[in-house]
Amino acid sequence: MDLLQFARGPALKFALIVFCFGVLWRLTAVFLLRHERTLSEPRHPVFRALMGGLLAAGSRSAPHREFIRRTGYSEALGYSYHIGLFVVVLAFGPHIAFLKSLFGVSWPALPNNLVTVIAALTLTLMLAVLLRRLTHRVLRLLSNFDDYFSWFITALVIVTGLMASTHFGAPYEQLLAWHILSFDALLVWFPFGKLMHAFYIFPSRAINGYALARKGASV
Amino acid sequence: MPEYQARQTIGELLDRQGISRRAFIKYCTAMASLMALPPLAGRAMAEQLRAARRPSVIYLSFQECTGCLESLTRSFSPSIENMIFNVISLDYDDTLMAAAGHRAEAARDQAMKANYGKYLVVVDGSVPTADGGIYNCAAGRTAVDILTETAKGAAAIVCVGTCSSFGGIPFADPNPTGARPVSDLIGDKPIINVSGCPPIPEVITGTLLQFVTTGQVPDLDEHRRPKVFFGNTIHDRCYRRPFFDQGKFAKTFDDEGARNGWCLFELGCKGPTTYNACATTKWNGGTSFPIESGHPCLGCSEPGFWDKGSFYAALSTGTFGRAGNLTPRDAAKLGGAAAATGIAVAAGATALARHRRKVRMTDIQTADTQKEE
Numbered sequence: 001m002d003l004l005q006f007a008r009g010p011a012l013k014f015a016l017i018v019f020c021f022g023v024l025w026r027l028t029a030v031f032l033l034r035h036e037r038t039l040s041e042p043r044h045p046v047f048r049a050l051m052g053g054l055l056a057a058g059s060r061s062a063p064h065r066e067f068i069r070r071t072g073y074s075e076a077l078g079y080s081y082h083i084g085l086f087v088v089v090l091a092f093g094p095h096i097a098f099l100k101s102l103f104g105v106s107w108p109a110l111p112n113n114l115v116t117v118i119a120a121l122t123l124t125l126m127l128a129v130l131l132r133r134l135t136h137r138v139l140r141l142l143s144n145f146d147d148y149f150s151w152f153i154t155a156l157v158i159v160t161g162l163m164a165s166t167h168f169g170a171p172y173e174q175l176l177a178w179h180i181l182s183f184d185a186l187l188v189w190f191p192f193g194k195l196m197h198a199f200y201i202f203p204s205r206a207i208n209g210y211a212l213a214r215k216g217a218s219v
Numbered sequence: 220m221p222e223y224q225a226r227q228t229i230g231e232l233l234d235r236q237g238i239s240r241r242a243f244i245k246y247c248t249a250m251a252s253l254m255a256l257p258p259l260a261g262r263a264m265a266e267q268l269r270a271a272r273r274p275s276v277i278y279l280s281f282q283e284c285t286g287c288l289e290s291l292t293r294s295f296s297p298s299i300e301n302m303i304f305n306v307i308s309l310d311y312d313d314t315l316m317a318a319a320g321h322r323a324e325a326a327r328d329q330a331m332k333a334n335y336g337k338y339l340v341v342v343d344g345s346v347p348t349a350d351g352g353i354y355n356c357a358a359g360r361t362a363v364d365i366l367t368e369t370a371k372g373a374a375a376i377v378c379v380g381t382c383s384s385f386g387g388i389p390f391a392d393p394n395p396t397g398a399r400p401v402s403d404l405i406g407d408k409p410i411i412n413v414s415g416c417p418p419i420p421e422v423i424t425g426t427l428l429q430f431v432t433t434g435q436v437p438d439l440d441e442h443r444r445p446k447v448f449f450g451n452t453i454h455d456r457c458y459r460r461p462f463f464d465q466g467k468f469a470k471t472f473d474d475e476g477a478r479n480g481w482c483l484f485e486l487g488c489k490g491p492t493t494y495n496a497c498a499t500t501k502w503n504g505g506t507s508f509p510i511e512s513g514h515p516c517l518g519c520s521e522p523g524f525w526d527k528g529s530f531y532a533a534l535s536t537g538t539f540g541r542a543g544n545l546t547p548r549d550a551a552k553l554g555g556a557a558a559a560t561g562i563a564v565a566a567g568a569t570a571l572a573r574h575r576r577k578v579r580m581t582d583i584q585t586a587d588t589q590k591e592e
Contacts, residue, residue: 002523004492005523005526005527005538008528008534008536008537009528009538009539012537012545013537013539013553016550016554016557017556017557018557019557020553020555020557020561021557021560021561021564023558023561024557024558024559024561024562025561025564025565026565027565028562028566028569029568032565033569034573034576091466093463093466093468093485094484094533094534094535095535096485097468097533097535098533098535098536098537100485101532101533101536101537101544101545101546101547102545102547102550103547103550106470108466109466109467109468110466111464111465111466112463112464112465112466113465114466115466172491172492173491173492176491176492176535180535
């Protein structure tokens with residue numbers, strides 16, 4: 001078994017199992033957390049509170065007007081590289097073929113050269129994000145291994161993917177194997193690190209929004 | 220090979236057959252061009268070949284389908300007739316030779332004795348080693364015996380086809396005959412692998428010709444294949460490559476993409492990981508190659524190509540199980556089982572944590588009550 005076979009076979013299988021197991025474990029554990037009973041009288045009916053929750057999930061994603069001068073740069077960076085990641089993952093032909101093998105559906109791909117440029121831009125933006133984390137005094141104090149490793153593993157997948165798509169540095173089969181192996185590593189790390197925010201972010205905002213709306217706050 | 224022929228140079232033989240020097244230079248120039256050598260190399264090759272003696276070639280067929288020999292006999296440039304009559308002396312090939320039985324074996328013995336240390340061995344097919352090698356015998360001897368004996372006096376061994384180069388189809392899981400490639404069994408001779416299932420005929424003859432001309436093993440890649448023919452991937456030289464770069468893929472064999480000749484990556488093309496000359500030398504005298512006919516590359520010139528998952532699954536998809544690829548059904552089963560386990564573990568852990576908290580709270584309450592009393 002060569003490296004590419006290992007990456008596409010046993011390693012990917014193991015990574016997918018760990019990913020599904022870990023994500024559902026983390027989600028279930030959070031949903032089953034013991035919640036204190038809310039003793040206050042609800043100010044709004046349940047339906048309106050639920051709508052408030054949904055609204056909060058969306059409205060909290062937009063930059064707050066009052067803080068835009070202070071947070072605008074980091075939010076622009078964050079949004080840009082997340083959009084870049086989505087395009088690279090969802091619009092590259094070989095990735096669509098992989099997703100089709102998992103879910104049975106496919107869609108048209110963007111030109112490979114365009115996706116390669118977007119991936120390079122995304123990586124540049126991620127470097128800017130890392131630089132900000134390292135130079136911002138408060139952010140640096142708040143950061144731990146999880147932040148840096150989650151950044152590293154994501155950047156590694158992009159770097160190896162760029163190398164594979166541009167045939168840079170080694171034969172294609174090796175580059176593809178490294179790319180798939182780095183993706184396998186990302187899948188394994190995903191549920192146990194901060195990458196899990198992909199699953200937590202909107203439900204947590206919605207739950208907060210629901211609680212606030214129930215208490216009569218404007219969300 | 221008769222002694223008078225062994226002493227004769229290729230040039231003398233050509234003169235005897237009435238083949239002009241001009242025609243021979245033309246032929247050598249075509250070969251040099253095929254091997255991507257500089258234009259003047261054709262003339263140098265012709266001079267060198269004319270002065271050289273025809274090397275004796277012993278062609279051994281083991282566990283194979285004769286597809287490689289079929290391919291070789293359809294070589295256009297140089298044709299196999301050209302090769303046999305002008306450049307090499309094919310002294311033993313149990314499929315092509317007129318002799319049979321002990322006379323055929325005697326021809327091999329004679330060629331080995333007369334050209335000890337100088338002859339070329341061409342091997343076609345993998346070598347079975349299980350159960351004492353009984354799965355492939357000729358003249359009462361196993362393939363391992365015949366190969367070992369013949370290889371002793373060889374100048375070099377040329378493995379024609381993926382079976383002799385890497386084990387090929389007989390080597391595929393579960394490999395009931397214990398098939399092995401020649402390089403696993405012979406360690407003290409130069410080995411050139413001309414892989415492919417079958418290899419391109421011009422690549423076989425070109426490799427032989429290069430060895431005869433220079434007397435040296437050509438530059439080889441990590442799998443001992445001549446770099447001149449196996450230096451690039453099919454994908455690198457594929458005429459459909461622009462469609463890959465544009466993200467235009469055929470999704471099925473009869474959709475619009477397939478009719479427009481778009482890239483076959485999503486239909487399982489192994490071109491990006493397959494090193495061969497199909498996209499440049501092509502087949503049937505340069506007519507076309509499989510991708511040109513609308514079929515994805517199977518990757519037949521790569522080691523273990525039969526066990527690398529479905530021929531029709533994209534390279535970016537997973538390979539699971541015995542030569543199987545991940546399907547949505549497998550993914551649902553795999554993900555479902557893992558997810559259900561995750562939920563069960565989390566629910567169990569939460570229940571345990573709640574129980575412990577309850578016990579702790581009861582203990583605290585009991586302690587408080589006792590204190591109050």
